[in-house]
Amino acid sequence: MGLLNKSKSGVRRSAYGDFFVFLILCLVAVFMLIPFIYAIVQAFKPMEEIFAYPPKFFVVNPTIENFYILSQLTNNMWVPFSRYIVNTAFISVVGTIITLIISSMAAFPLAKYPFPGSKIIFKIIILSLLFVGPVTSVPQYVILAKMGAINTYYAVLLPALASPLGLFLLKNFMTQINDAMIEAAKIDGANILTIYYKVVIPIVRPAILTLVILSFQGFWNNTGSGFIYDEAKKFLPTILSQIVSSGIARVGVGAAASVIMMIPPFVIFIMLQRRVIETMAHAGIK
């Protein structure tokens, strides 16, 4: 039990309590991991083992043939698999960057400058955290259609750029910044844009990194379904469900695709995890 912190507060913690906690956490961790392990295992199974009966969980003869099939599979029917990866990567990176810029630019005045309307605007933004799914997506389709944006990347990018969650986190974090630094910059003659760029951004880096994770993951897992129907422009999640639903024979390939899809958001999260927690400390609605 050397891994468990000694009680920080002095309140008595029984050894039974500690052990019990540890056990529950382990069980839940296993539960959480089941699909991931399953996907990884399936991805490396040759076809015979996928359909072996009785079904075995772990793989006996690992093979990378599923990944190979994956890269060839969509060639015949649709477009090369790499195309989907490119589409998704492009939109995730571009979308994240633009979201960052726009959200932080908006969060700063809301946080530190009491201009007329700032309170109302912020309240509306919090309210919009509740807007969900079809309340916005059905009319969004109409608006995008009128703009001629359906079936382009814009259709997926534009609605997601003004992310209320991102603004909310950034604004809360920025509000905590020491006013003195901003005052000092003002005295030095900086205008708001310069203050934003030179003073605020470096300080709120944890919040920005959090927004990177949430944003990236939102874009990466976005199917864009309904807004995009050109095969060449589709995204990874869409093609994944297409593969999986095209029949039981594709289970191994589908698992391989899932594994590939899993990796980028994970990597980003692992790298930025500590900063994220730091940001979330200020994610409060007072």
Add this chain to the structure above:
Amino acid sequence: MERKYYIKEIIKYKSCYLMIMPFMILFFVFIVLPVISSFVLSFTNFNMLELPKFAAFNNYIRLLLDDDVFLIAIRNTFVFALITGPLGYFACLIFAWLINELGPKLRAVLTFIFYAPSISGTLFIMWAFIFSGDQYGYLNYFLNSLGIIDEPVQWLNNPNTMLIIIIIVQIWMSLGASFLAFIAGLQGVDRQLYEAAAVDGVKNRWQELFLITLPSMGPQLLFGAVMQISAAFAVSSICIALAGFPSTDYAALTIVSHIMDYGTIRFELGYASALSFVLFSVIIIINSVIQAVIKKYADS
């Protein structure tokens, strides 16, 4: 006199307005405008090909009196929301609290493991294979070999079991932003409060939790509630992916799926908007209630 002052203020802060402009434009066009037009459309019949035709309260009357499937959807959605909402919320809270007790390295690992499902996007499809209705499904095989069942159970096609499976999967995915917010909030509680409490006779970790920890986390609890409620009512893609669309006896139909049905398949956008608005109002009401409750608790 006041008016002049007001205008002066606006001019003084003009650079602020410029800075928030990109966001606000996008926000207005893609979030505010859709909501407003959704509301307006709900009083019309609109099929995307012709201009909307005014239909007064027809849509609302229809959804209240005429649409049996909607009633099923309401029941399903509420069952989901009432189970996965609080369960997910308390799961976030409890696990954040449990993890908090551990050393930093273990905590980081477990945080990642617990958070991973919520960012895994479409991975929940894997659950479809585990719960698969034929003999290849792992759960079926497992139960079979233990002798608990004789034939494969159609988990995802049987109306009785469908909901439960989806609830399990939803909870699996629900340790998301709220979870992180709680972890952060827990770390931010003042240490001295704990020590003072220990001196005052707080005996075990449960008392500590209710008397000290939770009240200090008010803002995070609120944030978590908002996120969970939105998520709980928005369940639809999981249902479609696991149980099919439509599902047997509509047992897995949620309001959002129903709206999708009318909006994107039947192109009855007026009706879909009316449905969305009902959903939206429900969410707002529940949210206000919960926020009031939490605020009261945190202030006590």
